[in-house]
Amino acid sequence: MNGRKILLVVGGGIAAYxxxxxxxxxxxxxxxxxxxxxxxxSSFVSPLVLQSLTQAPVRQSxxxxxxxxxxxxxxxxxxxxLVVVAPxxxxxxxxxxxxxxxxxATTVLLATRAPVLVVPAMNVNMWDHAATQANLETLRERGxxxxxxxxGELACGxxxxxxxxxxxxxxxxxxxxxxxxxxxxxxxxxxxxxxREPIDAVRSVTNRSSGKMGYAIAAEAAxxxxxxxxxxxPTGLATPAGVRRVDVETALEMRTSVLAEFDAAxxxxxxxxxxxxxxxxxxxxxxKKEDLADGExxxxxxxxxxxxxxxxxxxxxxxxxxGFAAESHDVLPAAxxxxxxxxxxxxxxxxxxxxxAGFETDENAVILLTPDGDxxxxxxxxxxxxxxxxLDRVEKLCGARE
Ligand code: C5P
Numbered sequence: 001m002n003g004r005k006i007l008l009v010v011g012g013g014i015a016a017y018x019x020x021x022x023x024x025x026x027x028x029x030x031x032x033x034x035x036x037x038x039x040x041x042s043s044f045v046s047p048l049v050l051q052s053l054t055q056a057p058v059r060q061s062x063x064x065x066x067x068x069x070x071x072x073x074x075x076x077x078x079x080x081x082l083v084v085v086a087p088x089x090x091x092x093x094x095x096x097x098x099x100x101x102x103x104x105a106t107t108v109l110l111a112t113r114a115p116v117l118v119v120p121a122m123n124v125n126m127w128d129h130a131a132t133q134a135n136l137e138t139l140r141e142r143g144x145x146x147x148x149x150x151x152g153e154l155a156c157g158x159x160x161x162x163x164x165x166x167x168x169x170x171x172x173x174x175x176x177x178x179x180x181x182x183x184x185x186x187x188x189x190x191x192x193x194x195x196r197e198p199i200d201a202v203r204s205v206t207n208r209s210s211g212k213m214g215y216a217i218a219a220e221a222a223x224x225x226x227x228x229x230x231x232x233x234p235t236g237l238a239t240p241a242g243v244r245r246v247d248v249e250t251a252l253e254m255r256t257s258v259l260a261e262f263d264a265a266x267x268x269x270x271x272x273x274x275x276x277x278x279x280x281x282x283x284x285x286x287x288k289k290e291d292l293a294d295g296e297x298x299x300x301x302x303x304x305x306x307x308x309x310x311x312x313x314x315x316x317x318x319x320x321x322x323g324f325a326a327e328s329h330d331v332l333p334a335a336x337x338x339x340x341x342x343x344x345x346x347x348x349x350x351x352x353x354x355x356x357a358g359f360e361t362d363e364n365a366v367i368l369l370t371p372d373g374d375x376x377x378x379x380x381x382x383x384x385x386x387x388x389x390x391l392d393r394v395e396k397l398c399g400a401r402e
Contacts, residue, residue: 002030004041004178007080007114009105010050012040014155015087015121015164019045022086023053029175034076036060038092038105062104073104077111081360082178085109085122087164088304096144097135115144115177119170124160125262125276149174175221182395184225189258189265190218191272191308193233195251199281199300209273210360211235213324216387217269218243224391226267231257233272251275251305258308267394269322270309273346277302313343320397322390327348332367339369345397348390356380368393 006026010016026033035058047058059067059076071079085092085105092105096118101107103371109116118139126132127149136146150164192214194207211232218230219240221364228243231254239245240344246261248254253276258268280301287298309323323344327334328351335349349367364386368376378389 001026002173004031005079005081006031006033006174006178006325007076007083007112008033008035008110009083009085009092009109010035010041010045010120011036011087011089011105012038012042013087013089013121013164014044016041016044018164018167019086020049020053022170023050025167025171026174027043027053029171030227031178032056034059034079036076036105036108037102039250040089059104061303062107067302069338071106074111077108078113080114082175083109083112083114084119084170085116086119086170088118089120089134089370090122090126090129093118093120093132093135093139097138102223105330106132115143115145116269117147117174119147119165119178119366120149120162121164122162123151123154124158124162127160127162145177169241178225181225183221183391186226186266186398187229187264188218188221188267188269189229189231189261190214190221191231191233191254191274192218192256193235193237194273195233195254195275195305196248196249197251197275197278197305198282199279200285201286202286205275205277205302206281207273207275208359209233209235211272211361212360213364213383213386214269215240216383217271217390220384220391221267221385224395227298229261231261231263231272251278251308255306255308255311258312258328260276262312265319265400267320267322268312268316269270269390269394270344273326274305274308276305277303279303279377307342309344310342313345316345318401320345320394320401322346322348322394326352328353335367335369339371346390346393 010019023033033054034056037060051058057070066185095106096109101110149161150163150165151161152163153159154162193211194209196204197204199205218228222228222242230243230245246257247255278302280303313321321344323342325335325338331349331351339347347369364383365380366378
């Protein structure tokens, strides 16, 4: 988002009180933000607050010589790389759909050539009204993008659809829209999380993995414009913006899903903790303790799961395949052996004996290894940054294969 230019048009609805939080998320990410308020908007959010947060004049009037003298309305429209309308009230959507230019906000919206994202917020009955839906349809046909609205409790006391999307979700969507596009045109498959192998109807064996690293890679690739399919074991994580997610439980299901996506994929990142073994005879009923002799333990026979990474690496052709290795000791030699055994293009090795990195944490310290013997040790970094470094390497590998 660094240096990217976002113009925020604020409509006059109660949800405008969330706007400073949105602006803050953008400016923290390094974006330059300018605000235009409708006349009604300033009843819900203070222009002075927005001016302080953006460190730029806030514009409200089309005809104020002072404001217009500082930055002309066409200049504002031309300046923006992305225009976000939040909250987009029913009235503002109607005026946009009609192509009106009867105040500064609508004039700028008519004049801009930047992509426009509207974030509707209103009473559920106003949202459901045929007029509002028709206006939205018109806007969609013209290429206007829509974020939300969410369902839930509304400020007016009603329940239903009409809540403005959370500032965090809006910020994620805008970051996606402003992404670098460096991976545009590439289909990427990411596996994440641990697989769960059933013992019986209620019990299972699983691998420890929060899925955070894989989700961070999927999110970053989508931000860079890749078409991302995230094949995920059970996790408590939200699907990153712009990512298609396929939920699986077992290693066999993960293999089926990976193979189904294989042909169309250019890049495959296997960050999932795939269980190496599964119970040989999973019972579809619960195994009862009472059925076992007193004090008798449960004997489980485990069979090997297929090694998905080795299988796809062997038939990858031009595809770039990335594997992960979680090691508790002798990290580097073990990772080097694993890279040779798996046959992938890049191996990301984790030292899981460290308490500040790896499982469940938001930070990771990894070593990147390639078959030519190159080894790059990264310092302890947020998983989002590790994802970025891994994808920089993936982009280079793709470039070398073109
Ligand atoms: O063999 P190990 O589990 O240590 O290797 C880790 C790498 O191999 C990860 O990239 C993981 O996603 C992948 N893997 C796999 N199928 C398995 C086991 C691991 O694809 N059965």
